[in-house]
Amino acid sequence: MTETLTLRRPDDWHVHLRDGDMLAAVAGYTARQFARAIVMPNLSPPVTSVAAAESYRNRIRLAVPEGMDFTPLMTIYLTDDSDPDEMARGHEKGVFTAAKLYPANATTNSAAGVSDIANLGKVLERMERIGMVLCVHGEVTDPAVDIFDREAVFIDRILTPMVRDFPALRIVLEHITSEQAAQFVADAPPNIGATITPHHCIINRNAMFAGGMRPHAYCLPVAKRERHRIAVRAAATSGDSSFFLGTDSAPHARGAKESACGCAGIFNAPYAIETYARIFEEDGVLDRLEGFASEHGAHFYGLPLNEETITLRRSDAVVPDRLDGDLVPFMAGETPGWSLD
Ligand code: NCD
Ligand code: ZN
Secondary structure, three states: OOOEEEEEOOOEEEEOOOOHHHHHHHHHHHHHHOOEEEEOOOOOOOOOOHHHHHHHHHHHHHHOOOOOOOEEEEEEEOOOOOOHHHHHHHHHOOOEEEEEEOEOOOOOOOOOOEOOHHHHHHHHHHHHHHOOEEEEOOOOOOOOOOHHHHHHHHHHHHHHHHHHHOOOOEEEEOOOOOHHHHHHHHHOOOOEEEEEOHHHHHOOHHHHHOOOOOHHHOOOOOOOOHHHHHHHHHHHOOOOOOEEEOOOEOOOOHHHHOOOOOOOOEEOHHHHHHHHHHHHHHOOOHHHHHHHHHHHHHHHHOOOOOOOEEEEEEOOOOOOOOEOOOEOEOOOOOOOOEEEO
């Protein structure tokens, strides 16, 4: 059995770093593992301008512990009124790596998101022309659609027409959770990719109800049936370069999770790469981890591969029940089986 595993340093193509005290608490977890991360713009208020993104990027840089080399890649939060010129200016200036589409009210801090995709015509047309990546939260918000079907219905109602109308647009369907999403991306041309979280490879929807309500297993898109978990995990470990690492680490204070109306989000940053290593090892394809974690995403975004490496070592370390006082990490009480040097 391999005792150590050395990989090209990975990137996280979808993370919530938050702001203020939470940013200060969590930035180091991401920065110690990942060279770069696509940082989600769903702050309150959301990051909708070049100035706001530059200022947020500075706050992130200040929050990263001394000696860690980490590049935050910023995103612009799209709204019904997004100005294509402001977006393109930020892209040109190297501030915006991507734009983020939240359907209005789909998830945490998405109230200012897009209420009708028709409002984005000019924005998507410009993105297609300048080659800017669109990151998509792929769930419809129609209350008539069952929550477990919202990703599949989004693919039919929104994504399929979008790909038809903007065939050259580079789209990342984020944090996929269903066999429909895995199949759609596998069949799509190479300008369509997807990120996959560690939790959606490990838990199915039963995890939210195991012996009682389990708010720390609740995130959006919500975990689905076992058959979907298997399909998503198979996509992650397939070696197909359309699929790449995106943790969707989404910390919320414990009280905001353990509540009558608990927030959606799983905080997996502290042991993310260790957890992915366990998934690939269990599936007998540890040799494909590096592609998924460190290469496919960079190729998709047209960015250089990281030159440095990280080393994971076999370990019995147990994920703590709490971190930073009040955060409950994914895999609390469990043993990923690896530790980052
Ligand atoms: C995210 C958050 O808390 O910001 N929550 C989540 O469940 N993933 C938002 C999101 O990515 O949907
Ligand atoms: Zn997210």
